[in-house]
Amino acid sequence: MDAGRLFEGRRVLVFGIANERSIAWGIARAMHEQGARCAFTYAGEVLEKRVRPLAEQVGADLVLPCDVTDEAQIDAVFQQVEERWGGLDVMVHAVAYANREDLDGRFVDTSRQGFLTALEISAYSLVALTRRAAPLLVPTKGSIVTLTYYGAEKVVPNYNVMGVAKAALEAAVRYLAAELGPEGVRINAISAGAIKTLAASGVKGFRTMLAIAEERAPLRRNITLDDVAGAALYLCSELGAGVTGEVLHVDAGYHVRGM
Numbered sequence: 001m002d003a004g005r006l007f008e009g010r011r012v013l014v015f016g017i018a019n020e021r022s023i024a025w026g027i028a029r030a031m032h033e034q035g036a037r038c039a040f041t042y043a044g045e046v047l048e049k050r051v052r053p054l055a056e057q058v059g060a061d062l063v064l065p066c067d068v069t070d071e072a073q074i075d076a077v078f079q080q081v082e083e084r085w086g087g088l089d090v091m092v093h094a095v096a097y098a099n100r101e102d103l104d105g106r107f108v109d110t111s112r113q114g115f116l117t118a119l120e121i122s123a124y125s126l127v128a129l130t131r132r133a134a135p136l137l138v139p140t141k142g143s144i145v146t147l148t149y150y151g152a153e154k155v156v157p158n159y160n161v162m163g164v165a166k167a168a169l170e171a172a173v174r175y176l177a178a179e180l181g182p183e184g185v186r187i188n189a190i191s192a193g194a195i196k197t198l199a200a201s202g203v204k205g206f207r208t209m210l211a212i213a214e215e216r217a218p219l220r221r222n223i224t225l226d227d228v229a230g231a232a233l234y235l236c237s238e239l240g241a242g243v244t245g246e247v248l249h250v251d252a253g254y255h256v257r258g259m
């Protein structure tokens, strides 16, 4: 293996940076430190103001608008990536959304529209983006990583429809892994423990989740952006060359506990 930096010259396209607390930013920064070239996307003008300074910090080649519900914007992103780079090495998908009222109260009260919105933005977007990324990803080297949460596997209070969306996301990772695999392209998910971010603040009782995780996780602490970034470096580099379709828990061990 090359003794130099893990991502030297690799072209990394990132979806999901909202601000400096975003998991996607933690991953992008770590890949940049390992030599990666970055392209960032942002969802709407309000976030553009937050994302541009971060893009400057890593000298990003492209900073493009992309609401993942907008097919034309997705097409435009991949067209510009192809024009600029002619290919792609890594795609980071760290996008999720549910209406605030669906992250509180009873899951059974989730509206049809609320359900569709959460599943569209948080799960279908991975399929839509992977379809465009696949022809650009370098055979035997290309890799995709997405972010999920334990609420996909077990009932977590107030996570509700997002748990169902994450279950769909994790299943999508397995189906996509089977289809991308013959080209040597890999896709994996990181099941991250709770981290205080913009998206997390939408989940009612999030502070309690942090406190419980710290008290009960085997490592007796919450996780950091660097913990998640380290896992992403592993999964998306040669270090993870034999791994695809996996859901890797980066949660200080919380998921191993029964009672």
Ligand code: NAD
Pocket (backbone or CB within 6 Å): 015, 016, 017, 018, 019, 021, 022, 023, 024, 042, 043, 047, 066, 067, 068, 069, 093, 094, 095, 096, 097, 121, 147, 148, 149, 150, 191, 192, 193, 194, 195, 196, 197, 198, 199, 200
């Ligand atoms: P974040 O708010 O920083 O990131 C969420 C991103 O989703 C934002 O950048 C937002 O712009 C983007 N997004 C929402 N709707 C969009 C749309 N229609 N089009 C394009 N982008 C859209 O929060 P985060 O915690 O860094 O979230 C990143 C990922 O990590 C999410 O998938 C989240 O579910 C997952 N995750 C977070 C935690 C946690 O505790 N923070 C734990 C496990 C998994």
